[in-house]
Amino acid sequence: MQGNVSGKHASPHRGSSVEFAEYRKYVPGDDLRRLDWRAFGRTDRYYVKEFEADTNLRCCVILDTSGSMAFASKGNTPKIEYARSIAGTLAYLATQQGDAVGVACAADKVIQNIPPRRSPAHLKVILDTLENAKPKGETQLPAILHEVAETVRQRALVVVISDFFSDPDELRSCFEHLRFRKHDVVAFHLLDAQELAFEFQRPVRFIDMEGGPSIFADPTDITDRYHRALQEYLEAMRKLTIETGVDYHRVVTQESYEQPLMRCLIGRTRSRGVR
Amino acid sequence: MTFLQPWLLFALPLLAIPIIIHLVHLRRYQTVPWAAMRFLLAATKMASGYSKLRQWLVLAMRALALAALVFFTARPLASGITGWLAGDTDQLMILVVDRSPSMQQRISESGQTKLQIGLQRFSEWTSAASIQKVVVFGTGQEKPIEFTSSQAIVGDPNVSQNHSTSNIPAMLDRVREYIEQNSAARATVWICSDLRESDWRSNDGAWSAVRESFLRLNSDVRFQILDLSTLDGNRSIELIEAKQVRGENGDELSLSFRVVQFAGPRSESVEQIPVEVQVGDARSVVQIELANGNGELKGFRVPIANAKGSAAIIVADEKTKNKAGWGSLRVPADSNLADNVAYFAYEPPSPRRTLVVSDNPARIDAMALCASIPSDPSTECNVETISLSQIDTVDWSQVSLVLWHDQLPDLTALPEVKKFVNTGGQLLFLPPENPNNNEAFGMRWKGWKATDEGNSNDVAVNAIAATDASNTLARVEQWRNDSQLLGNTLSGSSLPLGELGVARICRMESEGTELASIRGGIPLLIRSDSLEENATGSVHALCTTSDLGDSTFAKDGIALYIIVQRLLGEGSARVGNAKNRFVSEESLPLLRDATPLLGDSLALSNRYGEQAGVFASGEQTIAQNRPNAEDDARLVPNEGLVTSFGNLRWYRVETTSADSSLVQEIWRWFVIAMLAALLLESLLCIPKAKALPKVA
Numbered sequence: 001m002q003g004n005v006s007g008k009h010a011s012p013h014r015g016s017s018v019e020f021a022e023y024r025k026y027v028p029g030d031d032l033r034r035l036d037w038r039a040f041g042r043t044d045r046y047y048v049k050e051f052e053a054d055t056n057l058r059c060c061v062i063l064d065t066s067g068s069m070a071f072a073s074k075g076n077t078p079k080i081e082y083a084r085s086i087a088g089t090l091a092y093l094a095t096q097q098g099d100a101v102g103v104a105c106a107a108d109k110v111i112q113n114i115p116p117r118r119s120p121a122h123l124k125v126i127l128d129t130l131e132n133a134k135p136k137g138e139t140q141l142p143a144i145l146h147e148v149a150e151t152v153r154q155r156a157l158v159v160v161i162s163d164f165f166s167d168p169d170e171l172r173s174c175f176e177h178l179r180f181r182k183h184d185v186v187a188f189h190l191l192d193a194q195e196l197a198f199e200f201q202r203p204v205r206f207i208d209m210e211g212g213p214s215i216f217a218d219p220t221d222i223t224d225r226y227h228r229a230l231q232e233y234l235e236a237m238r239k240l241t242i243e244t245g246v247d248y249h250r251v252v253t254q255e256s257y258e259q260p261l262m263r264c265l266i267g268r269t270r271s272r273g274v275r
Numbered sequence: 276m277t278f279l280q281p282w283l284l285f286a287l288p289l290l291a292i293p294i295i296i297h298l299v300h301l302r303r304y305q306t307v308p309w310a311a312m313r314f315l316l317a318a319t320k321m322a323s324g325y326s327k328l329r330q331w332l333v334l335a336m337r338a339l340a341l342a343a344l345v346f347f348t349a350r351p352l353a354s355g356i357t358g359w360l361a362g363d364t365d366q367l368m369i370l371v372v373d374r375s376p377s378m379q380q381r382i383s384e385s386g387q388t389k390l391q392i393g394l395q396r397f398s399e400w401t402s403a404a405s406i407q408k409v410v411v412f413g414t415g416q417e418k419p420i421e422f423t424s425s426q427a428i429v430g431d432p433n434v435s436q437n438h439s440t441s442n443i444p445a446m447l448d449r450v451r452e453y454i455e456q457n458s459a460a461r462a463t464v465w466i467c468s469d470l471r472e473s474d475w476r477s478n479d480g481a482w483s484a485v486r487e488s489f490l491r492l493n494s495d496v497r498f499q500i501l502d503l504s505t506l507d508g509n510r511s512i513e514l515i516e517a518k519q520v521r522g523e524n525g526d527e528l529s530l531s532f533r534v535v536q537f538a539g540p541r542s543e544s545v546e547q548i549p550v551e552v553q554v555g556d557a558r559s560v561v562q563i564e565l566a567n568g569n570g571e572l573k574g575f576r577v578p579i580a581n582a583k584g585s586a587a588i589i590v591a592d593e594k595t596k597n598k599a600g601w602g603s604l605r606v607p608a609d610s611n612l613a614d615n616v617a618y619f620a621y622e623p624p625s626p627r628r629t630l631v632v633s634d635n636p637a638r639i640d641a642m643a644l645c646a647s648i649p650s651d652p653s654t655e656c657n658v659e660t661i662s663l664s665q666i667d668t669v670d671w672s673q674v675s676l677v678l679w680h681d682q683l684p685d686l687t688a689l690p691e692v693k694k695f696v697n698t699g700g701q702l703l704f705l706p707p708e709n710p711n712n713n714e715a716f717g718m719r720w721k722g723w724k725a726t727d728e729g730n731s732n733d734v735a736v737n738a739i740a741a742t743d744a745s746n747t748l749a750r751v752e753q754w755r756n757d758s759q760l761l762g763n764t765l766s767g768s769s770l771p772l773g774e775l776g777v778a779r780i781c782r783m784e785s786e787g788t789e790l791a792s793i794r795g796g797i798p799l800l801i802r803s804d805s806l807e808e809n810a811t812g813s814v815h816a817l818c819t820t821s822d823l824g825d826s827t828f829a830k831d832g833i834a835l836y837i838i839v840q841r842l843l844g845e846g847s848a849r850v851g852n853a854k855n856r857f858v859s860e861e862s863l864p865l866l867r868d869a870t871p872l873l874g875d876s877l878a879l880s881n882r883y884g885e886q887a888g889v890f891a892s893g894e895q896t897i898a899q900n901r902p903n904a905e906d907d908a909r910l911v912p913n914e915g916l917v918t919s920f921g922n923l924r925w926y927r928v929e930t931t932s933a934d935s936s937l938v939q940e941i942w943r944w945f946v947i948a949m950l951a952a953l954l955l956e957s958l959l960c961i962p963k964a965k966a967l968p969k970v971a
Contacts, residue, residue: 040432068310165313195311203301204308215315216304220960221326225318233314 011034023047057099058116058154060183061087063130064162066107066139067210071163073194077253080135083161085257086188090159094263095123104128106144107137116156138210141166145174149181161188168236175244186247186264189237193254198226283349286352290345297330329959333929336956343949347942367494368406369450370397372434373441373468374414376887376901377908379613380469389503390436393467396499401425409591412450414441414474415885419453432877436613437885438901439858441474444481451488454496461495470504470911473904477915486921498925501864510536510615511906512606515571517619517855517898519579519600521653527629528554528577528621532604536568537908552577554602568840573765578741599853599896601872601889605896614906618873618889620898622853624654627843631660633680639705641821641829642678643837656843663688671695675846676839680705680820683713696812699849701842703955704816706781715812717805721760721782726793748776748827751799754791758802760815760841770834776827790815800912811856814846846866853897857902858885868892874899 001254026035026046036049063083072078087103094101095118102116103126112121114129141162148158158178164171164187198217207214234250239249247268251260345528378390401409402425409428411420415437422428441455443466453461468474476482489496515531534548546565551558554577563570581598599622608617629646633639649656661669663681666688674695679702684692692715694703702716710720719894726749751772754761763769777793783801793798803814821828821835828835846856871878874888883890889898911919916927 017571068312071308071310163310164552165311192310200305200307203304205304205306206315207306208312209308212312212314215309215312215319217315217319217813218326218330221329222315226314229314229317230311 020049021231022050024050035127054270057097057101058092058152058156059090059094059099059101059157059159060116060148060152061090061101061126061161062135062144062148062154063103063105064107064139064141064160064164065105065133065135065137066109066141066165067135067137067208068139068165069190070135071192071195071209072253073192076192076194078135078193079163079190079253080133082131082190082251082253082257083132084190086161086261087159088127089257089261091126091130095120101126104144104148105129105133106139106141107135108140110144113126122159129233135209137164138212142174145171146177149174149177149183152183154183155182155184157184157186159188161184161190163190164237166232168240171237172240172244175240175246184247185245186268187241187249188260188264189248189250191250191252193252196230196252198223242273278346278349278351280349282865283345284871286345286348287342290338290341292341293334297334299464299657300653305385311493316863320948331482333956333959335958336952340949340952343945343952344884347945347949351945356884365463366463367454367457368401368409369419369453369462369464370409370428370899371443371450371464371466371468372411372413373443373448373466373471373474374434374437374439374885375441375471375474375906376436376438376613377471377611378503379436380505380507380509380611382503382507382610388436388465389469390507391429393501393503394434397465397467398425398429410453412446412453413437414446415439415882417449419449432879432882437858437900438887438905439885440904443467443468443475444479444485448481448488450572451485451492454492454494457493463497465499465501468500468503470500470502471905472911472915473902473911474905475911475913475915475919479692479921482919486640486919486923489923491542493959496923498920498923500916500925500927502927502929503768506908506910507610508537509908510534510548511610511611512604512607512615512902513903513906514604514617514619514855514898515573515603517621519621519653520575520576520617521652522534522578524578526579526653528579528600528602530577530604531571531572531573531576531618532563533569534563534565534606535906536565537906544941547568548606550956551605552602553605554579555600557740601853601896601898603889604875614901617900618887618898619855620853620889620896622896623849624651625847625851626657626673627675627847628850629656629658629676629678629839629843630669630674631658631661631678631680632666633660633678633705634679634682634707636660638708638820638822638825639680641832641835642705642839645832645836646676646678646843648836651845666691671700673850674700675850676701676703676843678703678705679908681707682711683715683718685713687689689715693807693810696814697807697810699846701812701846704814705820705844706783706818710781711911716803717786718801718803718814718816719784721784723779726777726780726797748778749780749793749795749797751775751777751791751793753796754800758790759845760802762948764837770836770837773829774827774831775834777819783816783818787816795845809859812849815842841960854895854897856897856899858887858899859902869897872896887917916934 006054023036023039024047025046030048034048036047039045039047040050064078069083070078071078072081091101091103098118100116100118100121102114104113105111111133112129114126139162141160145160152158175185175187199217200223203216203218205214205216237250238248240246247264248263249260251257372390372394374390378393379388381388383392405421406425409422409425411422411428411434413420413434416433419787420431420433422431423705428434440892446630447464450464478603493722511534513533513535516529516532517531518529520527520529520827530549536546547562548565548570550563550572551560552575557770559577561572561575563572599620601618601620603619604617608615627646627649629643631639631643631646634683636643643658643660647656647658669691671691671694677695677700683704692702696716697743704715704718706720706723710722712719754770754772756763758767761770761772777799780793780799783798785798785801785803786805787803788796788803789800790802792798799818801816803816806812806814819828820827823829846929869883869890869892871883872889872891874890875886878888887899887901889896891897913927916925
């Protein structure tokens, strides 16, 4: 985990923690205070003593609050509820670890932006914000992600929770942008079981939840093609996240939100935060 | 295609039901808020073309199934125009039945004849079309028969076989009269026939009159020809002559007959055909050779007088003690039994009486002499000579031949002479010395003329010149040896007409047939073609006399003798009580009270006249045979039908196949169409197997 202050997360940078890491030769420019005089006494050579650096975490949770996130098939949790749970849990965990966490609710624009802070009192603000987030409007997630990439100057963990119903090419551009800015990106892709199965018997008028034109269709005519288009999209998402180094988690809202969270955190622990 | 219950077609608007259901179905949609619209957009974009096509196909199949159901319940009929006609049950339905012997030919495996098949098909059609009344005109029937049940037509004896040749144009003329009398607005005339030329007479001038009379009608008339024509092989036998003669061992029956093989297994080589000769109860078989399908036997002798159990019987004529016998000739049975037999009757030859009507009998002495010398010793010949003024005293019933050497009969004598000819009498006109302008039987004398510059109008001079071997007499250059009068002898040799010389000839104005002509194509012997239709005799004109000053007929008397004897032989048939004749419409009333002796035992007693067989009628024994024209298997070509019917509306329906039907209910096809449509519809509606996307 990368951060500016000491924290509980192992950092890829050498720092000033108590745990020795290695010796290396002194090079001009190194802090003279870090010279190991004892080693100089023994070997008559200049060595710099390095330690494992512990750092804190800047976590930016970007919650998609566009209209499509309100979708829920019968008996399932709405995607927005699911997203709130993940975001809230992450915020809680981060706060408990002394990490700075912030939330941005995004639809056609950034509806509300809570900058990352480490204060425990900040958790309540974040939870209130999540609770008040209402899914509405068209999604402009790619533009918002670009904006986040530009505005978050320090390295951060950017967690995007969305159904990602955007053009995969545009998303690729966003992720590349975030990665270019050294951000660690985690993507939770929320999908409802009904969206995957597309099981309808009679002709249906589909109302666009983001305010677009409705579509009248006979499911018997389009189911195959719907599945084909969906499959192509999911495959494109899988590829682009691999290629851009995004920690991608496809989530069906039928399962408990703890499961994808657990997969995510365990996976990151194993990779020691390096991506 | 038509329908037996066309009112059910009013249910066709039911076709709109699937469309209405489809529209209702479209309006019964559910509304679902949906997030993943981008995939829906892509799917509908891809599926729009096929989806619409599928929808239209499903709709079309449903509508087709309903249409097939409606058509099925309306009981559709097939067979083109016949099916269409079946729908019009209000029209006058007329059936013209060709009952001629050729219609007795069996053409189906079940042994049905053309006539039976034709009637059955028609009956089936009328039953299917629910037509009640049918008016039938049959061969030999003057008046139509009305049937109120189509089933009754089949098997009705009045519509069964007969043995006379049909006259289709004459029958159609009677049909036209019937339509006119009944003021029918619409009529369909069905003609059930095998299209024999002998029945249709496509070259007959009567057709033009028939056409015009039908076109003048105010009725809408169409003709349906039930074509029963076939070219199957057939063998027939015709009687040429049957006469009793005196032979070396007593009385004998002399039979001449002809066997004709049409198509079928005709072999190039000579073929032997057995002919069964039945005389009374006695039977014998004689072989006849068929060469190229034809065989003729002349003068076949069968002894009858001395044979014990002779067929000759007494036919209730105690006064004359006249003995008449009868019999039949049969060839092996083939597909048409009606022409496998020929009947004959015979009796001892009657005296052959010749009447000479002459103003100068001396000039035709040789001819009178020829008429008085019988060719058969058993035959008695006598000649009576009278003048024209004595014509009223003649007993015409006993006369076989009249040699008319006087002015042509005028209006006073002509009726009796015509009656004589009509009843089989033979008449030979000879030119008088000074002919006038009288005209009879389409003939008129124009005047004498020498045949060559070396000859003279003076008969005395000619007579002297005729004895000179180097005379300049005109020779007979051409003659018709296919005619009865100038045909070859029994031995096959031609008549010695070429040796005859003619010094003087009397020109004749005639539209008759030239049987012989001299140098320069000048007619010598003419046969009149202007006889009444039912005349059985004949009228000839010899344009010279037998006087030596006119010709060498007397000097070379063989030809003259043969001609005179042939005329006598033909004329003698009208005298006596044994008659051999052809079935015709005229013979019907003559046999009303007859007793059948041989032939079809199931024939109606009042229709003996149209049946072949031997009948006893009063003092007479009458053998009737089908006309020889029936053995002519030529068919009317399609061009002939086109010409005959002209602008009339006519259609031809093939009916020769035993399986063919004039009309068929084709509801099965509509059931199949309905099932196919429903099956296709269900196939189009089967949802495809879903391939769910991988989630993980």
